[in-house]
Amino acid sequence: MAGNEQKVGIISCTGVSSDSQCSKEGLIARQAMYKVLEDLRPDKTLLVCLPALAAEVEEDVIFVRDSPTIVIEGCPDDCSTKVLGQFETKQIYSTYYVKDFIQDIEFSDSLIDLSPEEDSVSERIAEKIAQDVDKILQG
Numbered sequence: 001m002a003g004n005e006q007k008v009g010i011i012s013c014t015g016v017s018s019d020s021q022c023s024k025e026g027l028i029a030r031q032a033m034y035k036v037l038e039d040l041r042p043d044k045t046l047l048v049c050l051p052a053l054a055a056e057v058e059e060d061v062i063f064v065r066d067s068p069t070i071v072i073e074g075c076p077d078d079c080s081t082k083v084l085g086q087f088e089t090k091q092i093y094s095t096y097y098v099k100d101f102i103q104d105i106e107f108s109d110s111l112i113d114l115s116p117e118e119d120s121v122s123e124r125i126a127e128k129i130a131q132d133v134d135k136i137l138q139g
Helices: 020-040 050-054 058-066 079-085 116-138
Strands: 008-012 045-047 069-073 092-097
Touching: 008 020, 008 050, 008 058, 008 079, 008 116, 020 045, 020 069, 020 116, 050 058, 050 079, 069 079, 069 116, 079 092, 092 116
Parallel strands: 008 045, 008 069, 069 092
Antiparallel strands: none
């Protein structure tokens, strides 16, 4: 990151679960995160790696203590929020739950790819997050 340019961290559910619905919602969460990181706000956001944070990788810990972060949870276990809570961050700007964006869609069987309906859910979440990123950086 060049200079003092502020970036917004985004952390999502890993989707690792024996429950196929939670795993699917985790996949949707990750896809929403990558849409923001790679397509919608690539120069304004930074991936916060949940496993690296849980392992207390120093650069990740410093980033979440000092920077605003947006959370995407795939299930009610709130893993990302719980791990962030271990590091005294008070800068969780918003938390999105995939279940809040799902409206009577039937999940596909794939835990690797999203159906067009599932991808639409990830797109809606990504668009909300991009709006939050803009609000954060505009002060």
